[in-house]
Amino acid sequence: MNVLIFYSALFCYLLSALSYLVYLIYNKKTVERAGHYALLAAFFIHLASVAFRYLQAGHTPITNMFESLSFFALCIAGFFLYLKRTYAINSLGCIVLPAVSLLLIWALAYPADIRPLPPVLKSLWLPVHTTFSFLGNAIFFVSFLVSIIYIIAEREIKRKKSFLFSARFPSLETLDSINYRCMSYGFPFLTVGIITGSIWAGFAWGSYWSWDPKETWSLITWIVYAILIHNRLAIGWRGRKTAYLMIAGFISILFTFFGVNFLIGGLHSYM
Amino acid sequence: MLSTCNRTEIYFCTDSADESLATVKDVLIKYFDIDRKILEEYTYTFQDEPSYKHLFLVASGLDSMVVGEPQILGQVKDAYRMAAHSNTTGYLLNKLFHKTFNVAKRVRSETRIGYNPVSISSMAIELSKRIFGDLRNRKVLVIGAGEMSETALKHLKKEGLSDIFIINRTFGNAKKLAEDIAGIPYPFESMSDLLGQVDMVLASTGAEKPIIGSGLVLQIMKRRKNRPLFIVDIAVPRDVDPSVNDIENVYLYDIDDLKDLSQKHLSDRLKESERALSIVDGEVAAFSSWLRQSEKNPLIAYVIDKAEAIRAKEFRKASQKFKNADEETIKNIEALTRAIVNKLVHPHVTFIKQDSDREISETIKRLFTLDEEDEKDLDNRNEGQ
Numbered sequence: 001m002n003v004l005i006f007y008s009a010l011f012c013y014l015l016s017a018l019s020y021l022v023y024l025i026y027n028k029k030t031v032e033r034a035g036h037y038a039l040l041a042a043f044f045i046h047l048a049s050v051a052f053r054y055l056q057a058g059h060t061p062i063t064n065m066f067e068s069l070s071f072f073a074l075c076i077a078g079f080f081l082y083l084k085r086t087y088a089i090n091s092l093g094c095i096v097l098p099a100v101s102l103l104l105i106w107a108l109a110y111p112a113d114i115r116p117l118p119p120v121l122k123s124l125w126l127p128v129h130t131t132f133s134f135l136g137n138a139i140f141f142v143s144f145l146v147s148i149i150y151i152i153a154e155r156e157i158k159r160k161k162s163f164l165f166s167a168r169f170p171s172l173e174t175l176d177s178i179n180y181r182c183m184s185y186g187f188p189f190l191t192v193g194i195i196t197g198s199i200w201a202g203f204a205w206g207s208y209w210s211w212d213p214k215e216t217w218s219l220i221t222w223i224v225y226a227i228l229i230h231n232r233l234a235i236g237w238r239g240r241k242t243a244y245l246m247i248a249g250f251i252s253i254l255f256t257f258f259g260v261n262f263l264i265g266g267l268h269s270y271m
Numbered sequence: 272m273l274s275t276c277n278r279t280e281i282y283f284c285t286d287s288a289d290e291s292l293a294t295v296k297d298v299l300i301k302y303f304d305i306d307r308k309i310l311e312e313y314t315y316t317f318q319d320e321p322s323y324k325h326l327f328l329v330a331s332g333l334d335s336m337v338v339g340e341p342q343i344l345g346q347v348k349d350a351y352r353m354a355a356h357s358n359t360t361g362y363l364l365n366k367l368f369h370k371t372f373n374v375a376k377r378v379r380s381e382t383r384i385g386y387n388p389v390s391i392s393s394m395a396i397e398l399s400k401r402i403f404g405d406l407r408n409r410k411v412l413v414i415g416a417g418e419m420s421e422t423a424l425k426h427l428k429k430e431g432l433s434d435i436f437i438i439n440r441t442f443g444n445a446k447k448l449a450e451d452i453a454g455i456p457y458p459f460e461s462m463s464d465l466l467g468q469v470d471m472v473l474a475s476t477g478a479e480k481p482i483i484g485s486g487l488v489l490q491i492m493k494r495r496k497n498r499p500l501f502i503v504d505i506a507v508p509r510d511v512d513p514s515v516n517d518i519e520n521v522y523l524y525d526i527d528d529l530k531d532l533s534q535k536h537l538s539d540r541l542k543e544s545e546r547a548l549s550i551v552d553g554e555v556a557a558f559s560s561w562l563r564q565s566e567k568n569p570l571i572a573y574v575i576d577k578a579e580a581i582r583a584k585e586f587r588k589a590s591q592k593f594k595n596a597d598e599e600t601i602k603n604i605e606a607l608t609r610a611i612v613n614k615l616v617h618p619h620v621t622f623i624k625q626d627s628d629r630e631i632s633e634t635i636k637r638l639f640t641l642d643e644e645d646e647k648d649l650d651n652r653n654e655g656q
Contacts, residue, residue, distance in 0.1 A: 088404070157401060158516065160528050171404035173499060236496035239520050 002056065003112060005049040006070070006104075012042030013077070013101045020093030024168060032090050039097065043077045050074060057114045060127040062134065064115070069107035071130075073100045075138030083142070087178060091169050095145050125200035129193060136189030137253050140225075143182030144250035147243035150175040154240055176239055179246055183232065187225050194218055217256035224249040273329075273350040275343060277336060282326065284363045288318055323367055324555045330371045331378040332385065333547055339384035339540045344375045367558075374554045381550060384543040387536035391529050392426035394536075395503045399471055402501050402522060406430035412469040413437045413454065414462065415476035416444040419505050423473060424452050436465050440476065463487060467494045472502040474510035481512040488515050505529070570632055571620050577639050582612045 019035030022028075050071060053061040061067045080096045083089060153166040153175070169175070197218075202208040209215060228245040231237040237245075273280040285291035296314070300307055317325045328334040330347045351368045354360050360368070379385055388394045399406055411432055413420050416439040424435065435454035439445035442458055449456040457465060466472065466487075476482065483502075492500070497520045504511040504525040516523040561572060586608050593601065619638075622631045 153401070157398070157522055160524065160532070163401070166401045171400060172402050174404050236493075238497040239499065241519070 002049060002052055005045060005052060006112070009042050009046035009049055010101065010104045010108075012038050012045060013073075013097060013104060016042055016093070017097035017101050020090070020097055024091055024094040032093075035093055035097070036084075036090075039077065039081065039093070043074070043081060046070075046074050046077065053114065057117075059117045059122070060130060061114075062126070062130040063117060063121060064110065066107045066110040066112045068134070069103050069110070072134050072138055072141075073103040073107070075135050076100050076103070076141055079135075079138050079142055083178060083181070087170065087174055089170050089174065089178065092146070092149070095149070096142065099141075099145065120204055123200060123204065125196055125203070129196040129200050132189050132196060133193030136186050136193050137257070139182050139186035139189065140246070140250050140253055143179050143186065143246045146175050146178050146182070147246040150179070150243045151240060151247075154243075172239065176242070179242055180232070182246075183225070183229060183242075187229060190218075190222060190225065194222060214256060214260045217252065217260055221249060221252040221256055224252050272354070273347055275346050278329075280329070282322075282364065282367075292316060320555060320559050323371075323558055324551065326367065326371050327374045327551045327554060330375040331547060331551060332375075333378070333544055333551065337389055338537070338544055339547075341379075341385050344372070344379075347375075348372065370554070370558055374551060377554070378547045378550055382543045382546045384540050384547050386543075387539060389533045389536045389540070390426075391505065391526070391533065392423040394529050394532055395423065395473075395524070396426060396430060398503075398522070398524060399501050402499055403470060406432055406471070408433040409471060410434040410436065410469040411471040411473060412462075412465045413448075414472065414474040414482070414510065415439060415506065416441075416448040417475050417477070419475040420473060421448060421451065423475075423503075423505065424448075424454075427473075428452060434469075436469065438462055438465065463491065466491045466500075470499070470501065472500065472511075474502065474504045475506045476510050478506070478510055479508065481509055483511040483515065485512055485514045485518060488518055488521055492518060492520065503529075570636065571623050574619055574623070574635065574639055575616060578612050578616045582608050 016035045016038035019031050019038060023031045023035060050061060053067070062071050076096065077100050080092070080100075149165060149169050150172065153169055154172055156163050156166045157172070166172075170178075197215075198208045201210065201215075224245065228237075228242060228249060231245070232242055273282070281295055283291060283295065296307075296310060299305075300310055325334070326347075330344050332339045332341065332343050335343055347368075351360070355365070388397050396406070399409075403409060406427070407430065409432055411427060411434070413424065413435060416437060420437075428435070435449075435452065436457055437445045437449045437454045438457050438459050438461065439448075440459055442456065445456040445459075448454065462482075466483075472483075474483070488500075499520045499522065502511055502515065502521065502523045504523065507526060509525055511523055511525070513523070513525070515521055561575065586605060590601065593604070596604075619635050623635060
């Protein structure tokens, strides 16, 4: 049952991704609308599937690779929907939605069955810590994509030769202001995620901070984004430089999430 | 009567071509009080097929100096609206002009002929949109109050700028231009101050050496907290040092950059115009055959029209399904639909032609389910004859 809901969400995401790709090429308003409604449907079905899993399992379904990737994708889709309300960023759909779809397909590579919760994770901090961390990561993922487009489009306008990206994607200022917004939402989430994690660690492992690889890397990530905020607000960094830092920050997130789980190991490797 | 920047055309529908043409020319000679010789030298006339082919080309912007310009369609529409308003268009001209708008629309949507701007000011606007999104409530600084600034500004103003600051070596000229386009004149010395406030700069002074160097812009960018600055330098020689483009968040386009882009866009348009021409040719052929039929008998034209409308509608619907097929296949399928419809309609047409007591015609009328509106349409056709 749950799998069925999951698949129908994935189907809607793929439909939406396809619509947005067609929209990018033919620029037809009706196609964009189709993509938008497919995305709305996908998001709510996906949300329902996560909620359903929560009821079935009896705990927050962010405890293994399948659940994490799925929840991460859900956060991205939700944040994109939120951004769409304020900015004219329809063309970004052709990047965000394929990414979301791929994340879900990737999630399917992992066992999706519900397992009993390991005793160490049994805590009220599990939903709080994971939700904040993933929301933060999802927001920074969007800013990562936006930054890549910014850098390519900006280079096109400077070089004056071809305008493949800049003619189709949102203007430089729009991209930059999305980046700014991502920063001002993502950073608090990331911070709360780290603090709640630390408190939880204090209860579970008896020490608030034990310098395990995941903790260390999330601190590095936090510092990268803190530098970004400082430079933006105090020195007035804008545009390309902030875009590069955003990319660096997200690479650090990737390493925190995957590098630690797969390569290094440590207290945090459950998945 | 259609009047554009480089042509004036008169379209009319008549039974006796030579006579009417002479009348029109006489009227023109009398009205403008010009020599017949001069008039003859500058006029061109088209009749029948070439005439509506010409109209299709004009309306689609294929006959313009700047290929693919969009304004012309608006001018054709205005001309038609005015004529229709004063009741000087009959059934045939109505039909022709509606067809024309249709053709122009097809050319615009099926080719990329009007996709990229080619004029200096519309390119500057397009580029500014890629940087800022739109120009609403943006501020622009104009340096130099020459003619170049004035034309560019007229275009820019339509984009909803909030402030236009104008500076010039001679303050009087700045003031004059400011009055013309509702801008605000400032003394030349306040340039560096204003550069800190605006989003876009339009430079076109007659200065011998660049008046804006990278040192000045670096200073200004610090004051602007790196807010992006778009500089358009249309002066020859340049007003802004080219190295300014290397500064972060500053985008400098000079007249040569814009001309290069314009060339590129224009050659894109010429490539597209081949495809546009084939659309026009197809439509001309369709219109000719429609015209031939309607000349003989309005009912025939009606039946053919109706059948063609059904065919076109169904084909459009069905074509969603084989979007992925290659062009050759789609063409063949469309030809097939045409062939079937023609075969089905042909006996009706023959019957109508042979029908002396109009009995069969009545039946055919009913067969093609004429409702009230269709009846009116048919009456119109009879009048048009």
